[in-house]
């Protein structure tokens with residue numbers, strides 16, 4: 001099935017091409033063929049998507065399975081998203097993790113997407129697949145494997161060597177995704193090729209339609225038949241339907257109106273509320289649903305940044321109210337929030353602009369706990385929209401500070417129904433969108449009863465500070481017309497002849513609704529302590545006006561309608577939950593989280609989580625037994641709800657004190673010792689480089705990716721035969737923002753560069769005059785360079801090719817003469833032939849202990865000396881510490897967040913870099929002098945909650961005085977009594993002696 005508008009557009013193009021001469025026949029055949037819908041399950045018109053013929057609002061959140069390498073936990077995140085009222089997840093795939101070596105694609109274990117697809121299917125979420133090949137996403141190389149640094153052609157262009165490099169990945173991942181499409185019974189409904197193909201350096205023509213055409217064709221060739229959608233960086237109109245070559249089927253764009261600087265979380269700069277989205281959409285892509293493929297739901301945070309609490313404060317519940325409702329005012333019906341759950345940049349997968357945590361300040365935190373206010377606000381919004389089918393076909397109109405409000409400080413944007421039989425929506429905000437004022441106003445709204453000035457009772461409405469409201473008119477509540485409500489709708493449902501309507505409002509507000517009812521109808525307050533008044537203004541509509549109660553008031557209108565008037569904070573505790581296998585729903589008030597509900601044999605089974613003792617109310621279903629997490633509850637019934645008490649007695653947890661454990665120590669910088677043998681290291685002997693970004697300034701390339709080393713710490717050994725006249729040694733290194741470098745001459749540290757967020761590279765000069773280099777003697781520079789990940793490639797300008805390692809050097813003997821140095825280098829053992837096929841190509845870097853595999857459980861620590869990282873080392877160098885401990889936590893019933901917390905006191909500790917390995921998985925990178933992260937959450941599944949754990953810490957002391965870790969603890973958060981599925985321990989293969997390790 002094709003939408004009619006789509007046909008019209010195709011025909012228009014066809015007749016245009018026919019009349020325009022040239023070689024239209026070919027063009028037309030190609031394009032027409034391409035546009036022939038490949039399936040009829042996912043279709044669209046100008047309003048929305050249809051799935052299986054049914055109009056749907058896509059309310060989606062971004063989640064990256066690869067940032068939570070515990071597949072059995074994916075369903076937990078997905079259930080938490082579903083419980084928001086969402087029906088979709090958008091996900092990236094990170095190519096760099098799947099094809100560490102050209103031609104060697106592997107998506108097994110934690111990289112296997114099958115359990116993710118299964119979880120989505122089980123939970124009932126659609127998926128938007130975004131496999132790149134370019135993804136950005138704050139991952140190393142923006143998803144490009146390091147070996148792309150050796151591709152000469154411009155990345156993300158029509159250069160044949162670039163396109164060839166992508167073929168294997170897209171053929172493989174495309175097939176995996178194709179098999180999971182809804183047309184094959186799977187959850188995938190949309191596919192986004194490329195990512196923000198929105199800009200380029202000015203030396204290349206942009207946009208390159210034939211390039212995008214190739215990318216689209218790759219997807220089709222891999223069997224993708226669902227609609228292809230784009231995500232322009234902002235509404236720039238690239239590759240929109242109708243532009244011909246390179247056009248996608250559904251145009252979408254991104255939006256990050258507050259940007260990514262979490263320094264001033266209360267500042268909303270003037271003019272940052274996008275008020276032109278609707279008009280741009282009508283210019284750019286009027287025949288497709290208005291789609292925002294990424295809208296800000298938090299922020300990334302760089303090295304030296306402000307921390308994610310502050311990002312969460314920047315993009316907080318007020319941001320959600322004002323900005324998200326502004327998007328609804330623009331008529332968005334495919335809506336994806338970036339990120340809904342951020343996760344972790346474990347194992348070096350991040351780019352240099354970020355640290356280990358990718359929490360993102362999202363509604364679900366890195367440790368999977370849910371933020372009360374942000375999460376709950378989003379739940380109110382999504383549940384409302386999913387309860388309001390009229391939204392999908394209503395038409396957004398022009399904002400005005402006059403037509404619909406009596407106060408110019410209030411702007412209202414209408415979303416108007418096509419007839420008064422249907423609902424209209426009015427989005428109210430402050431004209432100065434960032435205002436903190438409390439503003440009184442009345443609205444003047446067109447309704448089926450003529451234009452009404454509301455409220456009709458004496459009080460005004462008020463908008464308090466950074467808030468926005470959606471007022472509905474002529475809104476269908478289960479067959480009864482709600483003429484209007486100034487309080488916002490959460491949801492409504494019907495059981496038998498009983499209708500339940502739930503409204504909510506902020507504190508210190510007066511609100512009013514008017515509902516269809518004969519004038520003789522009685523309104524009775526059945527619960528609540530606040531006053532409310534009732535007037536009947538004409539024979540058909542009954543008006544109720546009330547002040548927001550402390551928690552709630554409940555009123556009965558006539559015999560059959562129950563209206564809950566909630567304080568917003570109380571509304572946060574309400575959940576609208578599908579009854580599995582039916583179209584029915586139930587409202588549940590109380591739990592920390594409600595995952596699912598099912599009804600059989602008059603038993604209602606609820607799966608829910610609790611972080612405290614809670615009274616649970618079930619609304620909208622009565623007369624059933626209630627089971628919570630498989631236990632029958634004793635219930636009480638009033639005439640509006642069934643109530644059960646759940647008591648939660650937190651378990652007492654035994655968490656080992658890391659400081660008291662026995663730690664084993666081994667030196668991880670044996671390279672500086674005289675007898676160290678580097679004969680197996682890679683010789684830096686390439687006389688040229690394929691890196692087209694950074695021309696060589698040296699006689700040979702020392703760029704790490706020229707030799708297959710793309711991740712983690714890099715080590716160089718530079719051998720030279722001294723003349724006795726050496727003066728300055730200059731060294732130019734590059735590791736990305738925040739990187740550190742230590743330079744050793746033989747076993748003596750010349751100096752370290754401690755790094756800072758502003759420096760991606762560093763030019764050091766070291767005076768070796770006094771180093772006693774005698775003529776004819778052999779010496780070695782050992783250089784440790786941290787690779788913070790490869791740069792992204794956000795615009796088409798090859799920035800991903802910025803090399804890592806040593807870029808240039810000079811050992812000066814006089815103004816004109818140098819002492820030649822021959823360099824060797826290493827990164828992770830094996831380079832692109834990486835050894836750890838389970839943890840993937842990026843998890844281990846080039847430290848001695850990593851090359852030996854000593855970060856893996858079962859490392860031969862017996863022979864190591866006992867020594868604690870809290871004592872540290874008194875000399876510069878790299879130490880490695882490991883310990884083991886058992887956990888025995890009640891994790892079948894309790895979700896217990898655990899994190900490794902380092903106390904940071906650079907004055908006491910010296911400047912250091914640490915890496916944390918948990919059962920072999922690198923789950924933390926700490927830069928003591930850069931920050932901000934010192935607490936590293938590690939999920940169950942990586943940590944064995946019921947058995948043995950092996951923990952390693954590398955400690956790179958940058959200064960002459962050495963370093964220590966001043967304090968280290970394993971910290972538990974509040975245990976949540978959980979109904980999640982059991983967590984499966986992730987396969988974490990142990991140490992085996994590595995043949996040929998050096």
Ligand code: IPT
Nearest residue numbers: 135136137138195196233254300
């Ligand atoms: C947008 C990218 O598409 C996404 O991958 C991610 O990097 C996000 O930004 C930021 O977290 S690009 C945006 C700067 C328009």
